[in-house]
Amino acid sequence: MFPSEVSGIAFTADPNRPDCDDVFFLRWEELDRFEGEREVLGDRIRDRTRLHRVWRRLGLPDVIDSDRLDDLATCPARRASNDAADGACLQGVAVAPGLAAGTAWVVHDPGEASGLESGYVLICPTTDPGWMPLFAGARALVMERGGVLSHGAIVARDCAIPAVVLPGAIDLLPTGTAVRVDGARGTVERMEGDARVD
Incomplete structure (x- = not known):
């Protein structure tokens, strides 16, 4: 030890x-x-x-250029950056196939998650092994950062739940939002009323 x-x-x-x-x-x-x-x-x-x-919370760029490291000190706080932020359908990156709907639940830290009822759509910055207990009750996963080989994507495929990487998801999909996640197309649709899969 x-x-x-x-x-x-x-x-x-x-x-x-x-x-x-x-x-x-x-x-x-x-x-x-x-x-x-x-x-x-x-x-x-x-x-x-x-x-x-x-x-x-810093809004870091997708690519960090070693010639512009000083710019990192002035990065604004992370904001919703999706081009379709005002629309119902948000385009992200497909990382685990499937279709599911439910109520968005934003979690910043798995240690602070409480009161989660089964059937939620987990909205989070990214995941690591500490997030595993939250996958058990999730219908779908939406992460702000990651890719097809990220922890969240691999576990989502293993658990057969759809997953999408959507920058700015925490701001775009606050807790309580009814959403439908299409992990094959990489879309997250904000819905009115109950979130059900047809």
């Missing part, structure tokens, strides 16, 4: 300590000093957590 894992376990052993994931917002040398500098390092963890949230 790595020292950071040991420290993370120690964090959870005491309810007055930060969340176990907070260990990843400390530098290696700060782990050893945590007990003696709890207040200072606790503030540092909170600051770094806030920065991490901001960085995750």
Whole structure:
């Protein structure tokens, strides 16, 4: 076991300590000093957590040119960028075939997902193995980032649920929106009323 894992376990052993994931917002040398500098390092963890949230919302370009790295510092917050944002049918990238409909449920972090009822369409930034429990109740998956070989696409095909990559999906499809996902065509259709597959 790595020292950071040991420290993370120690964090959870005491309810007055930060969340176990907070260990990843400390530098290696700060782990050893945590007990003696709890207040200072606790503030540092909170600051770094806030920065991490901001960085995750940056609207990074599809291609990063090494000659223009300074431009990354001025990227605006991610916004809906689909050309058909005002229309009912949104065109994305097909990554797992199938047709399904349901109510959109936006989830930014799988650890914060609660109250999900089976039959939702999962709308998320991207996925990794930590998202696996959410696939069990999902009718379809719409990710903002990924491709046919991304984690979400592979798992969606394994679970036989349609999946589409749609940049800006979180802004375009807020929780509660009735949607129909066509994973073969790469489309997500916003619907009025109940979302049913004919």
